[in-house]
Amino acid sequence: MDNAIVCLESVQKSFKGSSKPALTGFSAAILPGCVTGLVGPDGAGKTTLIRLMAGLLAPTAGSIRIQGLDPIANASTLRDAIGYMPQKFGLYEDLTVLENLQLHADLRGLLGQQRSDTFKRLLDFTDLARFTSRFAGKLSGGMKQKLGLACALLGQPRLLLLDEPGVGVDPISRRELWKMVNSLADQGIAVIWSTAYLDEAELCQHVLLMNEGQLLFYGRPAELTCRLQDRAFQIRNISVNRRKVLAMALCRPDVMDGVIQGRNVRLLLRPHATPPNPSEFNAGANAELVPVAPRFEDAFIEALGGGPGGYSELAQRLQPIIGENDTVVEAVGLTKLFGDFAATDHVNFAVKRGEIFGLLGPNGAGKSTTFRMLCGLLKPTSGTARVLGIDLKTNASEARQQLGYMAQKFSLYGNLTVKQNLMFFSGIYGLKGSQQQDMVKSMTEVFNFQALLGRKPDTLPLGFKQRLALACAIMHGPAILFLDEPTSGVDPVTRREFWTHINGMVEKGVTVIVTTHFMDEAEYCDRIALVFRGKIIAAGTPDQLKAQVASTANPDPTMEDAFITLVQSQSDLDVAKQNQSTPAPSKQAPANKETP
Amino acid sequence: MLHRIITLVLKELQTLLQDPQSRTILILPVILQLALFPSAATLEVTNNTLAVFNEDNGQQSLELIQRFSQTQAFSEVRMLYHETDIRDAIDNQQALLVIRFPVDFSRQLAAGRGAKIQALLDGRRSNSGQIAFGYVQQIIQNYSEERGNAGVLTMPSRLIFRHWFNPNLDYVRHIVPSLVAIITTISTLIVTSLSVAREHEQGTFDQLLVSPLTPNMIMVGKTLPAMLVAICQATIILLAGIFIYHIPFAGSFWLLYASMVFYILALAGFGLLISSICLTQQQSFLGVFSFVMPTILLSGFVAPIENMPVWLQYLDWFNPLTHFIVIVKGVFLKNIGLALLLQNLWPLMAIAVVTLGASAWLFNRQLD
Numbered sequence: 001m002d003n004a005i006v007c008l009e010s011v012q013k014s015f016k017g018s019s020k021p022a023l024t025g026f027s028a029a030i031l032p033g034c035v036t037g038l039v040g041p042d043g044a045g046k047t048t049l050i051r052l053m054a055g056l057l058a059p060t061a062g063s064i065r066i067q068g069l070d071p072i073a074n075a076s077t078l079r080d081a082i083g084y085m086p087q088k089f090g091l092y093e094d095l096t097v098l099e100n101l102q103l104h105a106d107l108r109g110l111l112g113q114q115r116s117d118t119f120k121r122l123l124d125f126t127d128l129a130r131f132t133s134r135f136a137g138k139l140s141g142g143m144k145q146k147l148g149l150a151c152a153l154l155g156q157p158r159l160l161l162l163d164e165p166g167v168g169v170d171p172i173s174r175r176e177l178w179k180m181v182n183s184l185a186d187q188g189i190a191v192i193w194s195t196a197y198l199d200e201a202e203l204c205q206h207v208l209l210m211n212e213g214q215l216l217f218y219g220r221p222a223e224l225t226c227r228l229q230d231r232a233f234q235i236r237n238i239s240v241n242r243r244k245v246l247a248m249a250l251c252r253p254d255v256m257d258g259v260i261q262g263r264n265v266r267l268l269l270r271p272h273a274t275p276p277n278p279s280e281f282n283a284g285a286n287a288e289l290v291p292v293a294p295r296f297e298d299a300f301i302e303a304l305g306g307g308p309g310g311y312s313e314l315a316q317r318l319q320p321i322i323g324e325n326d327t328v329v330e331a332v333g334l335t336k337l338f339g340d341f342a343a344t345d346h347v348n349f350a351v352k353r354g355e356i357f358g359l360l361g362p363n364g365a366g367k368s369t370t371f372r373m374l375c376g377l378l379k380p381t382s383g384t385a386r387v388l389g390i391d392l393k394t395n396a397s398e399a400r401q402q403l404g405y406m407a408q409k410f411s412l413y414g415n416l417t418v419k420q421n422l423m424f425f426s427g428i429y430g431l432k433g434s435q436q437q438d439m440v441k442s443m444t445e446v447f448n449f450q451a452l453l454g455r456k457p458d459t460l461p462l463g464f465k466q467r468l469a470l471a472c473a474i475m476h477g478p479a480i481l482f483l484d485e486p487t488s489g490v491d492p493v494t495r496r497e498f499w500t501h502i503n504g505m506v507e508k509g510v511t512v513i514v515t516t517h518f519m520d521e522a523e524y525c526d527r528i529a530l531v532f533r534g535k536i537i538a539a540g541t542p543d544q545l546k547a548q549v550a551s552t553a554n555p556d557p558t559m560e561d562a563f564i565t566l567v568q569s570q571s572d573l574d575v576a577k578q579n580q581s582t583p584a585p586s587k588q589a590p591a592n593k594e595t596p
Numbered sequence: 597m598l599h600r601i602i603t604l605v606l607k608e609l610q611t612l613l614q615d616p617q618s619r620t621i622l623i624l625p626v627i628l629q630l631a632l633f634p635s636a637a638t639l640e641v642t643n644n645t646l647a648v649f650n651e652d653n654g655q656q657s658l659e660l661i662q663r664f665s666q667t668q669a670f671s672e673v674r675m676l677y678h679e680t681d682i683r684d685a686i687d688n689q690q691a692l693l694v695i696r697f698p699v700d701f702s703r704q705l706a707a708g709r710g711a712k713i714q715a716l717l718d719g720r721r722s723n724s725g726q727i728a729f730g731y732v733q734q735i736i737q738n739y740s741e742e743r744g745n746a747g748v749l750t751m752p753s754r755l756i757f758r759h760w761f762n763p764n765l766d767y768v769r770h771i772v773p774s775l776v777a778i779i780t781t782i783s784t785l786i787v788t789s790l791s792v793a794r795e796h797e798q799g800t801f802d803q804l805l806v807s808p809l810t811p812n813m814i815m816v817g818k819t820l821p822a823m824l825v826a827i828c829q830a831t832i833i834l835l836a837g838i839f840i841y842h843i844p845f846a847g848s849f850w851l852l853y854a855s856m857v858f859y860i861l862a863l864a865g866f867g868l869l870i871s872s873i874c875l876t877q878q879q880s881f882l883g884v885f886s887f888v889m890p891t892i893l894l895s896g897f898v899a900p901i902e903n904m905p906v907w908l909q910y911l912d913w914f915n916p917l918t919h920f921i922v923i924v925k926g927v928f929l930k931n932i933g934l935a936l937l938l939q940n941l942w943p944l945m946a947i948a949v950v951t952l953g954a955s956a957w958l959f960n961r962q963l964d
Contacts, residue, residue: 375806397808405806411799415611415618427603428807482806 004029005159005190006053011062013048021060021213022048028208028218030192032158035185037204037221038194039296041491042462044210046194047087050161053192054084066159080108083157087164089148093137097128097147100136104151122150125180141363142173149180160184160191166200170362171519171560172567178203196489197518198297199560209300211491216303221296228268228294228302231256233275235265239284243503249281250310250500257298257307257496260503261523262542262559268298270306297492297520308497313446314474315504321353321479323388328353328480328511329374333383336369343369345534346383351527353479356502356512358525362567366534368484371515375405375482387480401429404478408485410469414458418449418468421457422475429476443471463494470501481505483514487521499524519559530566537570600809604817605824608791612825626779626829630836633775634768641727646670647691649682654702656711660739664695669731686718693717693728705743761846761929772837773928774897777859777920779833780826781891784860785884787822788867793880811959815952819864826860827853837928847927851937855923858944862916865951872958891917919943 008028014021023045030036038046051057052064055071055078064071066078084090091100101122105115123129126146131139136147145165152160162181166174185191185205193204201207202221209217209224217224238245246265250258254273259266265283269275278287301307329351336344343366351357361367372378374385376392376399385392390399412421422440431439444450447467457465466487473481481502487495495518502512503524516522523542530538530545538545542559549557549565557565612618646664650657665673674691676682685691696714704711715732717725762769795801804814834852837843866887874880892898894908895917901909912918919940926932926940 377802377805397810400806401808403806405803407799407802409799411803413607413611413800414798415615416607420607420610424603424607425803425807427606428600428804428809430600430808432599 003031005032005067006030006192007063007065009063009065011049011052011059011064013045013052013057014060023052023059023213026062026208026215028215030159030190031206032190033185033188034205035181035191035193035203036206036208037201038192038208038210039196039198039201039204039300040210040216041196041494042489043212045213046196046210047163049208049210050084050163050192050194053159054082054161080155081158083152083155083160085148085152085160085162085165087167089144090151091136091144091148094135096133096135097139098132100147100151101154104154108155110154118154118156122153125153126150140173141169142176145169145173145177146180149177153184158189160189162191162193164194164196166193166195166197170365170517171563172362174200175564198300198492199295199519201296207296209303211300211304217299221299224299225294225296228298230291231269231271231273232292232294232298233267233269234261234290234292235267235278235281235283236288236290237284237286238263238265239286240282241507242283243507245281245283247310247312247500247503250307252276257301258310259496259499259520259523261520262546266292268294268301268307301492301496304491304493307493308500310500312501312504314470314501315508317442317446318474318505318508318510319477321477321509323353323479323509326352328388329357329513330386330389331370331374331383332386334370334373334380334385335382336366336373336378337381342366342534344373344380347531347534347536349529349536349539351511351513353511354506354509355526356506356514356524358522358528359513359515359531360522360528360563361531365532367515367531369534370531371482371484371513374513375403376400401476402479404473404476404481406469406473406481406483406486408488410457410462410465412457412465412469412472415456417454417456418460419453421468421472422449425472426475431476439475443475447471463490466490466494466498470498474505478510480511480513483512485516486514488517495521519563522559522563530563532567532570533574538566597813601813601816601820604809604813605820608787608817608821609824611791612787612821622783622825622829625782626832629775629779630772630833634771634841641692641724641731642668643671644669644692644724644728645672645674645690646728646732647674647676647682647685647694649676649679649694649696651699652697652701654706656702656705657697660697660736661695663735663739664732667731667735669728682716686716689718689720691718692721692725693732695732768841769843769929770925772833772841772843773924774921776830776833776837776928777895777917777924778892778897780830780856780860781863781917782888783829784822784826784863785867785870785888787825788818788864789871789874789880789884790877791821792818792868792871793874793877796875797877812956815868815956815959818868819861819952822864822867823857823860827856830856843928846929847931851934852924852927855920855927855937855941855944858941858948859916859920859923861948862944862951865948865953865955866916868955869951869958872955891915894918895921897921913943914947916944916947 006029008026011023011026012021013023026049038049040046048057052059053066053071055075058072067081069078071078092103095103101119105118110118123132126149128143128146128150131143136144139147149162149165152162165177169177181191181193193200195201201209204221206219207217207221207224208215235245235249242260242263242265246258246260249255249265249267254270254276255267256270257268275289278289281287327350331347331349334344334347335342345366347370359367359371369378373380374387376387376396379393387399388402392399413424416424419440422443423436426436426439444453449468452460452464457468460468487498490498499521506512514521514525522528525542527539527541528545529536538548545562545566546557546559549562554561612622648661648664650661661673664670674685676685676694682694682696685694694716696716698712698714701711701713713736715729717729719725792801795804805811834845838845867884870883870887871880874883894901894904894912894915897917901912901918904912922940923937926936
């Protein structure tokens with residue numbers, strides 16, 4: 001490929017003190033005028049590769065050439081050709097939007113007429129012109145992202161390196177960002193987009209699929225998915241418990257991977273397996289097996305050797321949860337005011353025993369506030385959150401014994417060992433003596449911690465941390481499990497394993513409340529509440545939400561389509577309302593408040 | 597409930613003591629300060645230079661110069677031969693003190709009249725200058741007494757100094773008991789406030805809040821480990837003071853440790869207050885630093901509280917270290933009784949109640 005802008009030749013990078021190289025044997029040629037995805041879970045080596053290309057790291061072996069030049073030796077020549085947006089956007093949060101741009105322009109020596117022209121072009125492009133005097137720290141995730149992109153574009157780069165621009169950005173902002181990036185690629189810029197979301201891979205023209213420092217695949221995403229033709233199926237019209245159908249299907253030797261999609265179960269068969277008869281899944285009389293299009297994630301799972309089985313040893317060992325009351329979590333008029341801004345505004349819902357309930361919504365929509373009030377981390381301004389009929393405001397301690405909580409970043413004690421973490425979390429929930437010892441032993445066996453007991457979680461891969469966090473959250477046998485973005489960053493196989501455990505526990509009567517940014521995770525939920533501007537704008541089963549937005553143009557919408565359409569139509573509705581009522585209402589999400 | 601608190605305390609101690617790094621942070625300052633402070637931080641004036649501009653050259657002035665050069669305070673006596681040299685000697689810090697004998701010094705004394713001596717001090721080193729001047733005055737006084745006894749004059753009376761509880765005015769006896777108080781101050785603040793901030797950063801604080809632990813239990817779980825660590829450190833210094841620096845321990849260990857508990861409670865209250873305002877370890881460290889500096893400087897350890905402006909003296913009542921330094925020195929050096937101890941102990945108790953109460957209130961409010 002002669003016109004390639006970046007040439008990687010068996011690039012290897014090792015870091016001192018780690019046994020495995022962060023990258024090994026990377027050879028690829030990246031073309032201008034298209035979006036190339038660096039796709040893989042955390043720890044795949046995406047950031048290392050981007051930093052190598054930006055000239056911030058030197059490869060241990062192999063060579064990198066950008067426009068035929070070495071990124072380190074010719075750094076000063078290449079500086080204008082490369083735009084780099086690091087993770088977390090590289091913004092100064094205490095400077096305004098304009099000051100951030102000015103700073104980056106000064107650093108690049110962009111002056112005079114050219115400077116004001118570029119500012120105008122980029123502010124138009126990113127639609128940030130209205131917010132120039134706002135502090136970068138006060139922007140929403142999506143707007144920060146755009147500003148970071150604008151800063152990276154100041155030098156009119158030929159190569160744009162974007163390190164995980166999709167993290168912490170809701171689907172709507174993500175779609176906008178993709179539009180912008182595609183228009184840049186159309187101008188002939190080579191865009192490198194790193195991501196842990198495998199569904200984003202399908203939007204890239206080329207993909208470097210990576211895992212644990214290895215390059216699994218380089219080419220067009222369709223090349224990978226077309227190999228899986230005729231192997232992806234959906235079991236539809238299931239009249240029995242779909243979680244049991246999935247668990248059973250995953251235990252079959254001819255099934256490589258499976259997930260729940262609303263009321264259906266999606267399966268990926270092993271190569272050369274003949275499609276089984278739907279009746280073999282015990283999915284009810286009307287069940288049918290319908291072929292569906294393979295996805296990029298299927299290819300990734302296959303590259304990793306298939307998903308985990310459907311049997312949860314963990315759930316097997318848990319005591320079944322038996323209780324009289326049917327409604328275990330209830331929000332009545334739940335409201336949280338920060339000043340005059342209502343983060344959560346009169347939210348009502350009830351979650352039944354043994355249900356998986358999902359809270360979805362764009363960033364800053366109030367789903368975390370609602371979530372934190374439900375698990376007692378935040379006191380509501382008005383209204384009540386009841387857990388097992390107990391008001392968290394009055395008798396929190398008693399209710400909390402029944403809760404399990406797993407935080408976004410797997411909050412573990414990084415400087416205690418795995419064993420000490422297990423002992424600590426079981427201890428604060430009142431387990432002691434032989435009961436405690438047995439439970440820790442049991443968790444060790446279920447999650448294969450034997451060899452890791454003396455290690456510190458900080459030194460473990462993300463997948464193990466997540467397992468440890470789950471173990472710590474459930475040792476006291478909680479009736480309700482709160483999961484705050486429980487699988488962000490982990491690879492799809494670990495995510496499958498996690499949901500196998502969750503599904504197993506739900507069968508034992510555990511109730512699960514989950515927030516997530518992953519749309520396929522939302523599909524596991526029995527019911528979803530879509531939160532926007534502090535209110536629930538839609539609620540129902542995943543299929544009901546999808547049905548709400550089905551149209552002649554899009555008869556079979558995805559969960560992401562449903563999310564985007566529902567949020568946008570509500571947003572349009574709000575704008576229309578605002579235009580009708582002349583005195584502007586004071587309660588407005590800050591992201592939409594115009595700067596005075 | 598007890599089991600849960602023990603779990604919390606155990607976790608905190610594991611965090612503090614398991615890492616070689618954090619172990620070093622707890623032990624190294626104790627050893628360093630114990631080794632450096634008693635020998636370095638001293639107000640005694642020794643080995644300085646005295647400059648003399650002698651215009652007299654009579655017998656009396658020579659005799660006095662002889663006596664000056666005999667003291668430990670002045671290892672060197674430099675003779676100046678010109679009036680302009682005086683300014684140079686002080687300006688260039690060649691001498692701490694310049695003594696000038698006027699032309700008629702010996703003549704006047706021989707005539708039985710009073711004579712004058714001029715002493716010039718370096719105001720930049722006011723403290724040592726004054727102390728050195730004290731030595732000079734004493735020498736001159738002794739000399740004139742001797743001359744008086746020789747039949748010229750009789751002194752009516754004479755002051756004799758006795759320094760109780762520290763007869764030799766040994767500076768170590770001031771430093772080491774104060775170190776007991778200062779080291780406990782720093783470690784209590786760091787252990788309480790930084791550990792809470794670290795939990796905020798790691799996200800484990802939320803994990804504690806969703807558990808059945810109440811905010812008060814979490815506070816106890818933070819205070820107890822700080823107390824254990826601080827008491828151990830204090831014990832090390834105490835033992836070193838008694839066995840290495842040979843300072844006699846006059847009072848009761850029980851009283852000392854009992855008051856130490858209240859002192860640490862008062863401080864833990866401050867530490868938890870700082871931590872409930874700060875969200876990161878960095879903020880919290882700055883908070884501790886800006887609290888510790890004035891606490892130590894205004895505690896009476898560096899300068900006497902009586903020298904401070906009156907309003908500051910009132911304000912200093914809220915400084916727990918002020919009271920605890922009095923207690924430590926009192927128990928250590930002079931075996932103060934319970935009544936005297938209580939005078940300084942009840943403010944500590946009051947401070948502890950206020951600060952712990954305030955931080956409990958703030959801890960509970962974090963859920964809002």
